[in-house]
Amino acid sequence: MSLPGLNGEPAKGDTGAIRGLATQSTTRATLMTARAASCRSAVSALVDVTADFAIELSARIAGLAARFDEGAQGATDVATIMNDYADALDVIKTDAAAALSQAQTDYDFIFTRREQALNAASEFVVGWGVAWDQTLPGWLYLDNPDYLTRWQNAIDAYFVSAAAFNAVTTRREDLDTRIAARLRAVSLFAVITDNGGVPGSAHVTAISAWAGSLDGITAESLADLADPEVIRRVWDALDESQRTRMIEESPMTIGNLDGIPIGDRTRANAINLENEASKAESDAAALRAKLNNPATFDGMHERVAAQERKRLMDEIAAADALAEKYRGFLEQEITWVDEHGVFHSEKGARVVVFDPSQEAIATYHGPIDPVTRDIPQWIENVAIHVPGTTTNIGSWGGPDGFGKNVYNATSNTAVFVWAGGPLPQTIPDATSASYSQDLSTKLVAFREGIVIPPGADVIVMGHSYGGAVVGLAEQAGLRADRVLYIAGAGMGDGVDGLGDFPNTGDKPHYSMMSRNDIVVGLIQDLPMHGQSPIREGTGGVIRLETGFTDADDFDSPDIESTGQIDSHSSLMQPGSTSFENIIGVVQGTEVELFSESIIESYGYGVIVTDGIDDSGYQPIMVEVK
């Protein structure tokens, strides 16, 4: 029988079975320890063999012994936790039994007191209407209230014992939570899964790699690991021939897999670009053959035939343009500077994301370490720029050019330009937050997949719609040291301010926008893409000056003079005040604060003068924190 008011089953479970699980783990630990010893014996037996293969085999077996030891330790940890669990559960079982017994006694006693308070006749007449935790009204016991008092006391005593039982249930729940956390924190588990980052379906791959069995690993099983850190670890454990084979066999997977070094992604994407260019050329050739074949138009009315010719010619032009674009990436000349300041030039864009089916592309500007095939250790700033509306693979030259400009204007800095998926292509499309929602988690994953040199800062920038992508990525846990919204559409749908950013809320944030920007300026006070980065209420975003087209000449035209539409993008022009501010944020040096408007009232009205147009204008420079 269950008693009222008692919650849960704190005594549930079989401590004997739990200890059985612990014993099984202990057995595993013992056997793995014995196997580690066998491996060490094997190493000892190799000591007298002096040959190259023996050195290699010896190192391999010694590594295996160490892994057996780690496996044994993991099994021992599990056994310890389960034994602790069984011990603690034994105590809880005892306490639960005692609490339940007391509750039963107290519950029964309610009915003893109730019987005493209600004679048989009363019980018959009114008892059915009185619940176990109720008494009759006091006015019925004016002659002898003791009956009522004792009855109520019995009910109160039961409530106390029920609470005691429920406290045991709470202890059990706490114990279960602690034990589950301890199990998941077992070092072996945490190391192999990167603290649970690897999904269960990929555990076998992660374990194989950890154990040194790399032969069966494919690009697809590598991708299944889904954790950039683990992917990197496995990738680094492969030998060069394995990596090359994987790049050549599965370039689309490797070229877009977060965790793969950028040098290897670039190699894979060069293959992807070549493949896509060849495919486009092949498509164009097939279309041309069709166009040039008179039989294609046999039986067609002349008007229909003309329409068909036009359609084929349009498709040929599109395929040609695509092939030319892809070949352009492969032919593009890139330059970079090494740590000694020496310029280098190479052919082929460093494309670190490329998947036409996903409208995904990203490029890298900077040096690549020949050994790690990644960002060199001496790089001090790593910038990631997210472009905005109308960006796609075909129009990549614009955003990529900005990345190149930033790279050229900085030192010891590496720059990524990233669009890991579709961006809106029209202004009406840009009113939807769905693109930024889809891209935000991809941006977080991309950033996590980059190995940042020790001590280097990560700067994330977003232009226009890209600003909303950055904001939502911050909300999703993006890690960065500085953030800049360039003519940002907003800080992201639903974002109220820096307080919504778990990892960047306390980092320096900057924004800039020309005073007459009508592309996103008009939506700054609409809720479309969350809090405006240039309005009050951000929680600490610092607005920077866009200034002049020539930062060094206050008499040069200001950014606003480029027009209400063009000023949306001209603020990224090299040499301008705004571009210098971008560089200041990227390099962590100094920036110019926005000059507020001067408002003067006259009898006939108000005159508003842009801060930079005021005769007393002086730039207010501040250090980037």
Next chain:
Amino acid sequence: MTTPDLKVTDADLDTVRARLDDAAVSTLELACMATFGIGSAVVEAAYGEVDPLVANVARALATAAAAASASAVNAADVLEKSDKNLAKEPV
């Protein structure tokens, strides 16, 4: 120039192989036991993630040991065919 001592080397490799075969044994302890006796969904879930991982670790290491043993066998085969690949330091 030293001369390979093939007898000693073969014996050494036999020992290596035997020890690795010991390490490669895969037994029933790798199977995972039922967890319904735990009596807590929270702990069952965590144990259900960690225990198979430990079992798979043991299994993967046994496989790796078997592969290492095969390498030792291959090395012994190579030695049988040619004594030029191996040299024993003079005692």
